[in-house]
Amino acid sequence: MRASIWLIPVVLFFGLAALLYASLGRDTETLPSALINKPVPAFELPELLDHQTTYTQDIFKGRWSLLNVWGSWCPTCYVEHPYFMQLASQGIDIVGVNYKDNKAKAEKYLMDLGNPYSEIIVDNAGDFALDLGVYGAPETYLVNPDGVILVRHAGELDAQVWAEKFLPLLPNEMDATVVPAAAAPMP
Amino acid sequence: MRGLLIACAMVLTLAAQAFDIYEFETAEQEQQYRKLITELRCPKCQNQSIGDSDADIAEDMRRKTAELINQGMTNDEVVEYFRARYGDFVSYRPPMNATTAVLWFGPAVILLLGAFGVVFAIRRALQRNLGDDEETL
Numbered sequence: 001m002r003a004s005i006w007l008i009p010v011v012l013f014f015g016l017a018a019l020l021y022a023s024l025g026r027d028t029e030t031l032p033s034a035l036i037n038k039p040v041p042a043f044e045l046p047e048l049l050d051h052q053t054t055y056t057q058d059i060f061k062g063r064w065s066l067l068n069v070w071g072s073w074c075p076t077c078y079v080e081h082p083y084f085m086q087l088a089s090q091g092i093d094i095v096g097v098n099y100k101d102n103k104a105k106a107e108k109y110l111m112d113l114g115n116p117y118s119e120i121i122v123d124n125a126g127d128f129a130l131d132l133g134v135y136g137a138p139e140t141y142l143v144n145p146d147g148v149i150l151v152r153h154a155g156e157l158d159a160q161v162w163a164e165k166f167l168p169l170l171p172n173e174m175d176a177t178v179v180p181a182a183a184a185p186m187p
Numbered sequence: 188m189r190g191l192l193i194a195c196a197m198v199l200t201l202a203a204q205a206f207d208i209y210e211f212e213t214a215e216q217e218q219q220y221r222k223l224i225t226e227l228r229c230p231k232c233q234n235q236s237i238g239d240s241d242a243d244i245a246e247d248m249r250r251k252t253a254e255l256i257n258q259g260m261t262n263d264e265v266v267e268y269f270r271a272r273y274g275d276f277v278s279y280r281p282p283m284n285a286t287t288a289v290l291w292f293g294p295a296v297i298l299l300l301g302a303f304g305v306v307f308a309i310r311r312a313l314q315r316n317l318g319d320d321e322e323t324l
Contacts, residue, residue, distance in 0.1 A: 033274070
């Protein structure tokens with residue numbers, strides 16, 4: 001009886017130590033999105049390359065697409081850009097959200113590096129991004145044909161993230177088109 | 188001379204606040220704004236409120252907060268607005284639910300356990316003392 005009482009603090013200590021140890025190195029920067037399984041918020045914004053065209057949330061309906069928040073001012077966007085070119089060449093629709101950018105600089109970015117986007121929504125004020133819960137660029141979302149957000153990834157999207165977070169949610173008929181991406185060397 | 192000093196002081200305060208000044212119709216709304224920017228947490232620069240942070244997103248959130256207050260929203264409604272977009276993380280007052288229950292009740296439970304422990308230990312010590320006394324008698 002006596003021994004068991006003195007065991008309590010020891011057990012508590014090791015329990016706490018195990019808990020803290022398990023949390024070491026855990027990524028606390030990445031926040032869960034509040035919009036998972038919710039529709040893309042309503043918006044009405046122009047196309048970057050053609051200001052006559054205006055888009056609404058309806059462009060996400062009827063197809064699988066990625067929504068990628070980017071800006072020419074964002075260093076990580078340059079890093080992940082080649083991977084988006086690859087995804088686009090495999091037939092993935094990528095809708096860009098040009099976030100708080102300058103039109104000329106954004107156009108130069110695409111001119112220099114190539115344009116992986118099927119549409120580019122211009123969000124200079126950052127209101128659409130705020131509705132999406134964006135807290136920095138880049139951020140990438142997977143949207144299903146009902147216009148509902150399934151995944152949010154904050155930060156660089158690469159082959160590993162694609163294979164782990166995005167690919168498992170895509171329908172089978174699209175798997176064939178993206179196998180090379182999943183098979184790409186993992187860092 | 189005194190006038191000059193006051194003028195300098197006023198210019199300095201202007202400079203310090205120049206980065207965002209929002210107009211409110213009433214003093215209550217301004218109070219509401221000041222309270223909210225300390226209670227909303229910046230999602231980018233964690234552990235800072237949006238009032239403390241210079242990050243772009245914090246600035247956007249302050250602007251939105253001012254806008255929503257001017258639309259007549261209550262504090263709860265403004266917090267709810269951001270919570271719908273950024274999740275529970277955005278509020279420095281966590282809501283009570285299954286995942287935060289430990290946070291809310293944990294300290295009280297530990298305090299109670301400690302109190303029980305102390306009472307138990309004292310009673311045992313007293314009993315032993317009494318026992319000792321009886322033996323010596």
